Amino acid sequence: MSKFNRRDFIKISGTATAGVALTPALSSGIGQIFQNEKKLTDDQLTKTPTICEVCFWNCAGWTYTDPDNKIIKVVGNDKDPHSNGRLCPRGTGGLGMYYDENRLKKPLVRVEENGVQSFKEVSWDEAFDVIVDNMKAIDEKYGKESIALFYHGKTGPHFKHMMQYWGSDTNAKPASAQCLITREAGYIATYGTGLASPEPTDINNTECLVLIGNHFGENMHNGHVQEISKLIDRKGTIITVDPRFSTAAAHSTHWLPIKPSTDLALLLAWTNVIINENLYDKEYVARYTYGFDELKAHVQKYTPEWAQTVTTIPAGDIYKTARVMANAAPKVIIHPGRHTAWYGDDTQRTRAMAILNAILGSWGRKGGFYFPENIKLPNHPHPPLPKPKWSWRDISQGKHKLAFAGITNEIVDCALPEYDGPYKIKGMFFVATNPLQAIPKEDTIKKAIQNQDFVLAVDTMPSEITGYADVVLPEATFLERLDDIRVSQNKSPNVALRYPAVKPKYDSKPGWWIARELGIRLGLHDYYHWEEFEEYLDWQLKQIGTSISELKEVGVKHFDRKTPMYLNENEEYWFNTNTGKIELVSTDFQEWGYDPLPVYKAHDEAPAGYLRLIYGRLPMHTFGRTLNNPNLNDLKNEPKLWVNPKVAKIYYLENNQEVWLQNPEGKVSSFPIKVRITERIRHDSVFMPHGFGNKGRIKVDGKILEMSRAYGRGISDAELLHNIKIDPETGGTGMRNSFVTILTENPHTKAVES
Numbered sequence: 001m002s003k004f005n006r007r008d009f010i011k012i013s014g015t016a017t018a019g020v021a022l023t024p025a026l027s028s029g030i031g032q033i034f035q036n037e038k039k040l041t042d043d044q045l046t047k048t049p050t051i052c053e054v055c056f057w058n059c060a061g062w063t064y065t066d067p068d069n070k071i072i073k074v075v076g077n078d079k080d081p082h083s084n085g086r087l088c089p090r091g092t093g094g095l096g097m098y099y100d101e102n103r104l105k106k107p108l109v110r111v112e113e114n115g116v117q118s119f120k121e122v123s124w125d126e127a128f129d130v131i132v133d134n135m136k137a138i139d140e141k142y143g144k145e146s147i148a149l150f151y152h153g154k155t156g157p158h159f160k161h162m163m164q165y166w167g168s169d170t171n172a173k174p175a176s177a178q179c180l181i182t183r184e185a186g187y188i189a190t191y192g193t194g195l196a197s198p199e200p201t202d203i204n205n206t207e208c209l210v211l212i213g214n215h216f217g218e219n220m221h222n223g224h225v226q227e228i229s230k231l232i233d234r235k236g237t238i239i240t241v242d243p244r245f246s247t248a249a250a251h252s253t254h255w256l257p258i259k260p261s262t263d264l265a266l267l268l269a270w271t272n273v274i275i276n277e278n279l280y281d282k283e284y285v286a287r288y289t290y291g292f293d294e295l296k297a298h299v300q301k302y303t304p305e306w307a308q309t310v311t312t313i314p315a316g317d318i319y320k321t322a323r324v325m326a327n328a329a330p331k332v333i334i335h336p337g338r339h340t341a342w343y344g345d346d347t348q349r350t351r352a353m354a355i356l357n358a359i360l361g362s363w364g365r366k367g368g369f370y371f372p373e374n375i376k377l378p379n380h381p382h383p384p385l386p387k388p389k390w391s392w393r394d395i396s397q398g399k400h401k402l403a404f405a406g407i408t409n410e411i412v413d414c415a416l417p418e419y420d421g422p423y424k425i426k427g428m429f430f431v432a433t434n435p436l437q438a439i440p441k442e443d444t445i446k447k448a449i450q451n452q453d454f455v456l457a458v459d460t461m462p463s464e465i466t467g468y469a470d471v472v473l474p475e476a477t478f479l480e481r482l483d484d485i486r487v488s489q490n491k492s493p494n495v496a497l498r499y500p501a502v503k504p505k506y507d508s509k510p511g512w513w514i515a516r517e518l519g520i521r522l523g524l525h526d527y528y529h530w531e532e533f534e535e536y537l538d539w540q541l542k543q544i545g546t547s548i549s550e551l552k553e554v555g556v557k558h559f560d561r562k563t564p565m566y567l568n569e570n571e572e573y574w575f576n577t578n579t580g581k582i583e584l585v586s587t588d589f590q591e592w593g594y595d596p597l598p599v600y601k602a603h604d605e606a607p608a609g610y611l612r613l614i615y616g617r618l619p620m621h622t623f624g625r626t627l628n629n630p631n632l633n634d635l636k637n638e639p640k641l642w643v644n645p646k647v648a649k650i651y652y653l654e655n656n657q658e659v660w661l662q663n664p665e666g667k668v669s670s671f672p673i674k675v676r677i678t679e680r681i682r683h684d685s686v687f688m689p690h691g692f693g694n695k696g697r698i699k700v701d702g703k704i705l706e707m708s709r710a711y712g713r714g715i716s717d718a719e720l721l722h723n724i725k726i727d728p729e730t731g732g733t734g735m736r737n738s739f740v741t742i743l744t745e746n747p748h749t750k751a752v753e754s
């Protein structure tokens with residue numbers, strides 16, 4: 001058990017000014033690394049395949065190293081359908097993760113001297129001893145299930161498997177409950193299958209793309225951004241629904257500046273027009289769908305005139321855009337989005353989009369959604385998994401029928417001191433995830449962490465979560481390590497390899513090695529019949545007719561499809577639903593007591609004096625994970641608060657003025673943000689990018705280890721989120737019912753404490 005009865009955040013206090021934190025970036029010389037000083041040609045460099053980990057699009061590329069083993073550049077692999085040979089700016093700058101001098105360098109263990117907590121550097125053996133002792137102590141007292149794993153990225157599975165071998169299947173990731181679980185659920189309920197990644201949208205062949213809040217261009221999902229650029233070049237139609245004039249809106253044929261939180265009204269009104277004007281695909285609907293007559297009756301009340309009063313979009317525009325979509329059908333895509341945890345009825349909103357795609361006949365059709373294929377890699381044989389007494393399923397599946405993965409916020413609730421149910425959490429492992437930014441209700445997370453017997457963080461950087469851990473393990477960056485083979489779905493099934501281009505810097509280690517070493521020390525030898533992960537991967541690849549050595553040459557290998565990419569004309573097709581049809585009316589939802597057809601329900605309005613807080617992405621950053629990257633922290637990407645001129649007038653704001661935000665619960669942002677006054681945002685909302693307001697700064701052996709270029713830059717949206725609404729079908733967290741007011745005076749009279 002941990003020696004600490006109170007887990008202080010190991011940090012040093014900072015002043016509440018962003019400028020201080022930004023200055024070191026300017027003096028950093030690391031920006032020079034792009035220069036190939038010896039002017040070597042590509043033939044003189046060594047080329048190693050990689051999979052970019054700067055975001056989860058996971059583009060395949062090549063890392064080029066010089067004869068001194070210095071990484072010179074990372075470029076796209078032209079055989080890769082995620083990147084088509086071109087990385088996005090974040091991926092190109094990805095080598096900054098490797099060169100970042102603020103990286104975690106050694107394993108750290110929390111110590112206390114004279115009442116002051118700090119970290120000390122230790123050997124890997126010492127760190128493993130502390131972890132194993134704590135795991136065994138928690139097991140003895142509460143059971144193995146009481147250690148919960150939170151994870152993300154390609155490191156996550158190494159730890160998930162190790163914990164499952166040990167006997168805990170208590171796990172969750174923000175990239176599910178706070179990201180896409182609701183859209184997956186909406187599609188599963190309608191088509192019997194989710195969408196996964198990359199989404200099987202046939203953008204290259206479409207004539208009309210409808211973006212409900214997806215802000216491609218800021219959301220830089222590489223291959224699809226390229227496909228959308230081509231769509232723009234060939235003068236295809238784009239309809240963007242966004243309260244903000246986003247980059248996508250700026251390139252769209254139609255921009256519908258919707259009142260936030262009312263999208264479901266628009267979707268139902270579009271359905272109304274398409275059905276009532278007989279614009280739907282009658283043959284397709286008759287052959288493949290279930291419940292059309294109920295849908296028709298259901299949407300009668302959702303007229304465009306009604307929707308105008310709800311969404312503020314003129315009825316005329318609703319009619320017009322519905323006809324445009326129908327005109328393009330079936331080459332039309334109502335894009336399902338990705339981060340869809342918005343308002344707490346997000347499965348229903350996604351269902352409404354899925355239903356529109358169905359009546360327009362775009363699922364399984366060229367220019368709509370294609371049927372993706374992927375390669376199944378066999379698992380290395382190992383003994384059966386021990387059966388835990390309980391797992392994430394017991395926590396959430398009774399409450400939410402479509403919680404098909406652990407729900408982070410519900411596992412956090414089981415870790416609180418007031419929790420007195422059967423699924424008590426007493427240890428938390430955070431692997432490549434930062435809950436202080438990713439899971440709403442920062443104060444709740446901190447309280448849950450304080451209540452743990454043991455907390456582990458495995459990270460590359462001294463990010464916020466490391467300050468709360470008892471042990472911090474430094475992972476090698478993606479350029480220095482092997483990970484699982486990428487087997488993502490696409491038009492042609494393919495596999496791709498990430499291979500280390502250089503040895504891990506400092507005393508960092510790859511995730512597979514860390515997880516295996518821990519496993520061995522926990523007595524799990526029988527699950528690890530391999531010493532090197534490469535052996536394991538090579539065995540897997542040989543089962544499908546290739547090998548590590550082949551993939552080292554090509555990076556990405558394609559295989560033949562086994563099934564057609566689209567529905568054949570008049571083909572009978574069995575969907576994986578109860579009725580075998582595309583369920584416009586969900587029979588599961590009927591049985592489970594959820595609305596079988598999406599019903600519009602109004603969401604909370606901002607209290608007087610407050611504005612809705614909406615957030616999104618910046619093109620050059622992935623959340624907070626890139627903020628300290630010496631190549632990507634440039635000032636062009638400074639976070640700004642988008643404010644409508646009407647609002648600016650009320651608050652007497654000027655461009656670039658620093659302001660703080662406060663939510664109705666009294667929570668004030670730790671840091672300020674600069675204002676951008678623009679007509680591009682509605683007057684009822686403010687917008688800012690997610691991932692900023694970093695507080696990652698820890699004390700190690702008396703010295704400060706910090707994310708020097710990221711610390712205190714901008715405001716963390718996560719700090720301010722409140723009024724969280726839980727999606728009943730999945731448990732996904734609706735994070736956009738949050739409101740803020742603008743403070744022009746610095747509310748912090750002294751150094752910020754967290």
Ligand SMILES: Nc1nc2c(c(=O)[nH]1)N[C@H]1C(S)=C(S)[C@@H](COP(=O)(O)OP(=O)(O)OC[C@H]3O[C@@H](n4cnc5c(=O)[nH]c(N)nc54)[C@H](O)[C@@H]3O)O[C@H]1N2
Pocket residue numbers: 053151152153155174175176178179180339431432433434435437438439440458459460461463464465475476477478615616622623624625690691717718721735
């Ligand atoms: N308020 C708010 N919350 C959100 C969102 C939002 O927009 N606003 N977005 C949601 C979405 S869409 C998602 S997907 C989730 C994502 O939420 P997270 O899973 O937390 O995000 P990541 O950026 O993957 O993880 C960040 C952590 O991983 C560390 N890291 C980076 N690379 C590596 C690596 O190679 N190895 C290891 N071990 N660690 C690494 C970083 O230093 C950082 O501590 O957040 C969700 N939460």
Ligand SMILES: Nc1nc2c(c(=O)[nH]1)N[C@H]1C(S)=C(S)[C@@H](COP(=O)(O)OP(=O)(O)OC[C@H]3O[C@@H](n4cnc5c(=O)[nH]c(N)nc54)[C@H](O)[C@@H]3O)O[C@H]1N2
Pocket residue numbers: 055056179212213214215216218219220221241242243244246258259260261262263337338339340614615616617618619620621622623687736
């Ligand atoms: N550069 C970059 N790209 C990324 C990421 C990144 O961090 N950086 N993260 C990746 C990840 S994990 C994900 S999940 C995706 C997320 O990318 P998307 O799925 O595209 O993003 P969302 O966060 O759902 O949507 C943000 C947009 O929704 C708008 N919006 C806010 N409220 C409403 C509303 O009520 N109605 C409508 N119609 N629109 C609204 C905002 O103005 C903003 O333009 O991006 C991915 N791509």
Ligand code: SF4
Pocket residue numbers: 052053054055056057058059083086087088089090091092220221222223
């Ligand atoms: S989209 Fe950009 S950051 Fe994401 S994996 Fe691809 S190159 Fe990397």
Ligand SMILES: [Mo]
Pocket residue numbers: 175179180338339
């Ligand atoms: Mo996400």
